Amino acid sequence: MLVVLLLPGVLRPHAGGNAKLEVEVGEPATVGALLDVVAARYPLLERRLRDERRVLRRYVNVYVGGEECRQLNGADTALTEGAEVQVIPSVAGG
């Protein structure tokens, strides 16, 4: 199914300059599966979102339907056709 990944400005250079990626994700479509597809197309982008264990980085938030995925099922959060998945860096640093 086709889902949409929305990126903050700081990450767009690692996604060919795109603010929005349309990504075809196989079944079962989840946040983790979406990021696996992103890893193949844009590896520098994906490793800024997840570490080598495929764990979401601490200060990266991924919203699905307005909810941060950690409040849902994490990497197993299900995606529906046309879902918008938004990456937003959390507040961190000084």
Next chain:
Amino acid sequence: MADERTIVAIGTRKGLWLATSEDNRARWQLTGPHNPMTAVYAVAVDPRRARPRLLVGTTSEHFGPTVVTSDDLGRTWREPDQPPLAFPEDTGAALGRVWQLTPGPACEPEVVYAGVEPSALFRSEDGGLTYELVRGLWEHEHRPDWGAGYGGQAIHTVLPHPTRPESITVAMSTGGVYRSEDRGASWHAANRGIQAGFLPERYPEFGQCVHKVARHPDRPERFFLQNHGGVYRSEDDAASWQSIAEGLPSDFGFTVVVHPHQPDTVYTFPLIADENRFAPEGRCRVYRSEDAGRSWQALQRGLPEAGFYSTVLRDAMCTDDAETAGLYFGSRSGEVYASRDEGQSWQVIAKHLPDVLCVRAATV
């Protein structure tokens, strides 16, 4: 001396700056931040290539650690598609930070080592673009007992032997000094004589909080070491260590640096104590020994004489490789000082930067 170009790579908590001098280190031009908003704990200038390569370990608070390189002295930066440095899946570990990037010996021009957090050593055979875990150290029986200091648990010092590539020395906090004589296949602790004031056993086999180790390429069996309480020298290839702290205002500090041409000349930046991490008397002073630590002299001409309450971190002091050696250090308050006369006098070459985490200098 003919004018030559000197570059000082300055790693800070928010990016890398490059200071360049074209007139024998009299005047400096600063560019940066390169790789902004990343903490640069490790930087190296690899002079073994036709075009010197800058290697930089960056860590974004948000987007994690990586290694980037530049073959045009910072005009452009490269990061490969595949992760430059990552733990293999079976380890269950994830890279926290790159603490040290060290070019290998001249006889292995494509070898670069990386010391990382959590404590592990990685080796590159493509000039520092991509790295593989050195399994022998990762699988060491001591590893479960290595601890984390305030800065994290990391290998922060890598000292390849200058002519025997099978011989590698590393240091970590905490854990201490470890050595391999078989290209990293097996390792042994090398901490005899180094104290661990924070443990019930004063002189354990391992577990010390070694802050930095230095060696001179012309005399590779000798090491100098700044410990978390203690300054030491080894004359027997790290088999044993003797205190050389007498004559210093304190035995605490983070950094130790050897003169590039004189194996008896070593520099430190003492702080009062573990529980009082300030320059003694608020005076900014580098200490130099010209007799391998038997006596010490304070170097302070051009440095702040009072009110200096900053510190110099473990990799924030270095030399260049010029005929008359230059010496450099950066402070946590964002100043970088340079000496072009081996420490006799100093000038500020950068100020108002973020905390300086590391500096490396070379003639290019």
